[in-house]
Amino acid sequence: MLAGTIGTIRLFGVPVRLHFTFLLLLVFLLFIGIGQRQSGWLSVVYVLALFGSVLLHELGHAVVGRRYGIRTLEIVMFPIGGVARLERPPKAREELWIALAGPLVNLVLAAAILGALWRGSGLLPFEALAVPNDQNLAQRIAVGNLILAGFNLLPAYPMDGGRILRSALARFQNEDTATETAAKAGRAMAVLMGLGGLLTSNFFLLFVAFFVYLGAAQEAMTIRGRVLSAGFPVRAAMVTDFRTLGHGDTIREAGNLLLATTQQDFPVMHGGQTLGILTRNRLLRALMTEGPEAYVAGAMDRDFVRLSPDTELTDALPLMASAGHCALVMEGEHLVGLLTPENISEFLMIRQISRKRERPEGAAW
Numbered sequence: 351m352l353a354g355t356i357g358t359i360r361l362f363g364v365p366v367r368l369h370f371t372f373l374l375l376l377v378f379l380l381f382i383g384i385g386q387r388q389s390g391w392l393s394v395v396y397v398l399a400l401f402g403s404v405l406l407h408e409l410g411h412a413v414v415g416r417r418y419g420i421r422t423l424e425i426v427m428f429p430i431g432g433v434a435r436l437e438r439p440p441k442a443r444e445e446l447w448i449a450l451a452g453p454l455v456n457l458v459l460a461a462a463i464l465g466a467l468w469r470g471s472g473l474l475p476f477e478a479l480a481v482p483n484d485q486n487l488a489q490r491i492a493v494g495n496l497i498l499a500g501f502n503l504l505p506a507y508p509m510d511g512g513r514i515l516r517s518a519l520a521r522f523q524n525e526d527t528a529t530e531t532a533a534k535a536g537r538a539m540a541v542l543m544g545l546g547g548l549l550t551s552n553f554f555l556l557f558v559a560f561f562v563y564l565g566a567a568q569e570a571m572t573i574r575g576r577v578l579s580a581g582f583p584v585r586a587a588m589v590t591d592f593r594t595l596g597h598g599d600t601i602r603e604a605g606n607l608l609l610a611t612t613q614q615d616f617p618v619m620h621g622g623q624t625l626g627i628l629t630r631n632r633l634l635r636a637l638m639t640e641g642p643e644a645y646v647a648g649a650m651d652r653d654f655v656r657l658s659p660d661t662e663l664t665d666a667l668p669l670m671a672s673a674g675h676c677a678l679v680m681e682g683e684h685l686v687g688l689l690t691p692e693n694i695s696e697f698l699m700i701r702q703i704s705r706k707r708e709r710p711e712g713a714a715w
């Protein structure tokens with residue numbers, strides 16, 4: 351689960367979480383909508399309608415993703431729109447349609463509202479939309495959807511337009527290079543947006559630029575991880591020198607081990623058998639609710655990520671990211687190592703340096 355998120359709603363089986371900055375945006379929208387020539391509850395309708403439009407946009411991605419057999423693990427709502435976390439990265443061709451689906455939903459919504467207005471009361475001239483009032487509410491919602499579609503189609507990774515750009519580039523270059531190019535374009539676009547925001551003192555644009563930059567930088571980092579770990583098995587990066595707990599140990603003993611070592615997660619063993627994992631969060635929660643004399647067996651997580659030492663590291667990385675804690679490396683039923691985020695980043699640092707040194711005579715890394 352991503353840090354800084356609050357509340358979960360389930361839509362068609364997909365958990366939707368709100369990032370706290372999204373609530374700031376809602377407050378901001380309500381604030382600028384109130385006190386003008388518009389009744390209070392219609393301001394609320396306006397904000398809810400836009401929120402609903404963003405949600406439908408995200409569901410558009412999720413539905414097309416599902417057609418390709420890719421489950422959406424969660425949707426996190428950021429001020430620049432939602433970010434759908436997919437079970438696996440889509441292939442270039444799949445990504446084109448998944449990315450297009452979101453903005454298409456907004457275009458269809460806008461066309462439906464504008465069409466209904468046109469046949470009914472008629473469309474207002476563009477200037478009449480500048481001041482929000484009860485008469486132009488529906489048309490403003492339509493325009494809001496057009497803006498959502500247009501904004502998301504900007505070729506700035508990780509926005510939809512950037513994903514479309516990436517899938518187009520992937521026709522000519524390999525996928526990682528394509529992503530790197532699209533992420534660079536995203537960062538460049540973010541810097542331009544930020545400059546534009548500063549020069550016109552449009553703080554909202556500045557805010558958006560910040561999020562686009564973060565998203566692009568994070569994506570570039572994920573790709574770098576994938577490139578550097580390509581061709582290596584889990585065995586190459588796992589921790590082999592680690593401590594375990596017995597299932598009869600108490601939370602007090604687990605706490606002592608937490609302090610004595612640099613380890614955060616401990617496998618819980620019974621004889622040679624691995625029963626589960628006691629993460630630092632679970633340990634602390636058990637200490638708070640059950641006290642120090644409780645047994646670790648009651649607090650451990652039996653549903654842990656299990657990897658084979660021969661699994662490709664590239665395949666293990668997304669699993670690790672979605673689990674949020676360390677994975678146990680098992681050779682059959684035998685525990686041989688731990689794969690932790692810290693160790694992976696150390697492995698990547700070593701890989702990056704040894705790749706720079708370019709030693710073809712084949713060091714261990």
Ligand SMILES: [Zn+2]
Pocket residue numbers: 407408411431452453502510
């Ligand atoms: Zn989208």
